[in-house]
Amino acid sequence: MPGRRAVLRGLGAAGAVMALGAPAVLAQAPPRVVVVGGGFAGATCARAVKRADPTVAVTLVERSPRYTACPMSNAVIAGLRDMGAQEFGYDGVAAEGVELLRGAAVAVDPQARRVRLEDGTALPYDRLVLAPGIDLRFDALPGYDEAAAERMPHAWKAGPQSLLLRRQLEAMEDGGVVVMAVPANPYRCPPGPYERASLIAHYLKTHKPRSKLVILDAKDAFSKQRLFEAAWQELYPGLIEWVSLSFGGRVTEVDAASKTLVTEFGQHRADVATVIPPQRAGAIAAAAGVADRSGWCPIDPVTFESTLQPGIHVLGDAAIAGAMPKSAFAANGQAKVCAAAVVTLLRGETPPAPKLVNTCYSLVAPGYGISVAGVYHPKDGLLREVEGAGGTSPPNAPPETRALEARYAEAWFHTITSDVFGGAGR
Amino acid sequence: MTGSARSLALWAGVSVLAAADPGAAAGPPPGATAGAPPGAVSCAGCHAPAAVGGPVPDLTGRPAVEIVAAMQAFRGGTRPATVMDRIAKGFSDEETRAIADWLSAPGGGEARRAGP
Numbered sequence: 376m377p378g379r380r381a382v383l384r385g386l387g388a389a390g391a392v393m394a395l396g397a398p399a400v401l402a403q404a405p406p407r408v409v410v411v412g413g414g415f416a417g418a419t420c421a422r423a424v425k426r427a428d429p430t431v432a433v434t435l436v437e438r439s440p441r442y443t444a445c446p447m448s449n450a451v452i453a454g455l456r457d458m459g460a461q462e463f464g465y466d467g468v469a470a471e472g473v474e475l476l477r478g479a480a481v482a483v484d485p486q487a488r489r490v491r492l493e494d495g496t497a498l499p500y501d502r503l504v505l506a507p508g509i510d511l512r513f514d515a516l517p518g519y520d521e522a523a524a525e526r527m528p529h530a531w532k533a534g535p536q537s538l539l540l541r542r543q544l545e546a547m548e549d550g551g552v553v554v555m556a557v558p559a560n561p562y563r564c565p566p567g568p569y570e571r572a573s574l575i576a577h578y579l580k581t582h583k584p585r586s587k588l589v590i591l592d593a594k595d596a597f598s599k600q601r602l603f604e605a606a607w608q609e610l611y612p613g614l615i616e617w618v619s620l621s622f623g624g625r626v627t628e629v630d631a632a633s634k635t636l637v638t639e640f641g642q643h644r645a646d647v648a649t650v651i652p653p654q655r656a657g658a659i660a661a662a663a664g665v666a667d668r669s670g671w672c673p674i675d676p677v678t679f680e681s682t683l684q685p686g687i688h689v690l691g692d693a694a695i696a697g698a699m700p701k702s703a704f705a706a707n708g709q710a711k712v713c714a715a716a717v718v719t720l721l722r723g724e725t726p727p728a729p730k731l732v733n734t735c736y737s738l739v740a741p742g743y744g745i746s747v748a749g750v751y752h753p754k755d756g757l758l759r760e761v762e763g764a765g766g767t768s769p770p771n772a773p774p775e776t777r778a779l780e781a782r783y784a785e786a787w788f789h790t791i792t793s794d795v796f797g798g799a800g801r
Numbered sequence: 802m803t804g805s806a807r808s809l810a811l812w813a814g815v816s817v818l819a820a821a822d823p824g825a826a827a828g829p830p831p832g833a834t835a836g837a838p839p840g841a842v843s844c845a846g847c848h849a850p851a852a853v854g855g856p857v858p859d860l861t862g863r864p865a866v867e868i869v870a871a872m873q874a875f876r877g878g879t880r881p882a883t884v885m886d887r888i889a890k891g892f893s894d895e896e897t898r899a900i901a902d903w904l905s906a907p908g909g910g911e912a913r914r915a916g917p
Binding site: 704 | 853896
């Protein structure tokens with residue numbers, strides 16, 4: 376419909392709203408978009424497609440009636456926040472005209488353009504959006520399977536695991552040792568493990584001051600490292616020990632029964648252990664043929680369409696989004712860009728190159744926040760950082776700045792969850 | 802008045818009234834993202850509609866000149882910031898103006914006017 380935009384332009388803003396329904400009358404059948412996964416990426420995308428073109432039939436496939444958000448869940452673990460503040464329903468998404476389908480997508484036929492659900496339902500689509508988040512790899516770390524996670528919680532999907540870790544910390548005696556295992560890149564929420572370490576340290580300092588925290592890391596550097604380390608020095612001196620890859624930090628095996636973590640250099644016995652295992656894109660990605668050997672999904676940086684399967688877009692943590700981190704902020708922005716691209720492609724037009732932003736806050740203590748930001752654009756087939764922009768909070772900022780960023784972290788969570796799930800979603 | 806003429810007026814800083822003229826806007830329907838200029842949809846990640854509230858200002862419906870001036874000041878380091886100085890540096894004058902125009906247009910931005 377090359378002439379449509381020109382027509383809308385002529386009508387002006389008020390006319391455009393009224394004219395928007397017209398193509399549905401002219402078209403034989405409304406285009407169908409199926410979105411799989413109701414997290415920050417999927418729920419945003421479903422709403423945004425519907426908003427961009429109400430004539431598109433949008434179905435959101437999600438297995439849970441409520442979503443439990445990961446950002447801020449480290450504060451739940453540390454006893455600083457209620458789990459209820461992390462939970463959101465889908466009423467606001469449904470109110471926008473998105474059809475909600477409770478169920479799990481298990482297979483995709485890219486040629487026939489159909490998604491199959493666990494109960495056998497087949498959903499035809501013109502464009503499919505996969506936003507399945509992550510799966511924890513219970514085959515990657517010897518000794519760490521789903522049963523072991525009940526003794527050594529990952530708490531990397533917020534929910535019962537977060538509360539389990541919280542209870543274990545509460546039950547631990549003063550003088551105990553908490554051990555964290557952190558994977559190599561890439562994984563969901565790059566600064567998340569260090570925020571968790573900070574807030575557990577806050578809990579220990581406040582309630583069990585003779586205790587220690589050891590971070591066993593499969594990396595030699597991490598997100599916002601300079602800021603975290605300076606804050607640990609200032610707030611929790613002698614409490615946190617970070618063991619980097621070069622110093623034998625990589626965990627190679629765990630024994631859940633004895634809560635022992637084995638590294639290349641030795642063994643660590645824990646009173647409480649949290650093991651964040653390696654991850655990959657949610658299972659439907661591999662089933663749909665959009666995941667590569669890494670377990671993640673290569674995409675076109677303009678449309679987020681899979682480079683492996685045409686007609687299927689991949690968003691959020693599951694996607695290989697170049698320099699963009701696997702964060703809720705990134706997922707939300709990607710979803711809006713993808714939604715606009717999907718609607719544009721359905722009209723037979725070419726989507727313009729996007730620009731994307733990420734902002735991630737971490738709390739190192741109540742009233743002490745730090746952030747990292749970035750601006751991204753497609754370059755040479757990948758999303759790359761815009762040079763000269765982005766970066767972390769300044770290393771020498773005054774306490775008022777840290778307090779302000781802690782406040783903005785809270786505000787961001789409220790804003791983004793309202794944006795994704797809508798006011799009626801709570 | 803075309804979009805580029807509006808931008809030119811803003812750039813020259815001569816016609817604040819013309820820039821705010823709602824009749825000139827060829828904006829998207831309320832809440833739509835398809836017509837958003839590059840980068841614009843990310844603003845709502847932190848800048849909530851007034852109805853949601855919070856310490857970060859609502860940008861929808863603000864005069865475009867105000868948004869452009871703020872972004873230029875953030876970029877130049879003349880306005881105190883926590884994170885906007887780092888983000889503003891990722892956008893050119895032209896991109897900033899397009900985003901400001903989109904946010905300021907009636908029914909523009911991603912105002913939750915149509916939603917619940």
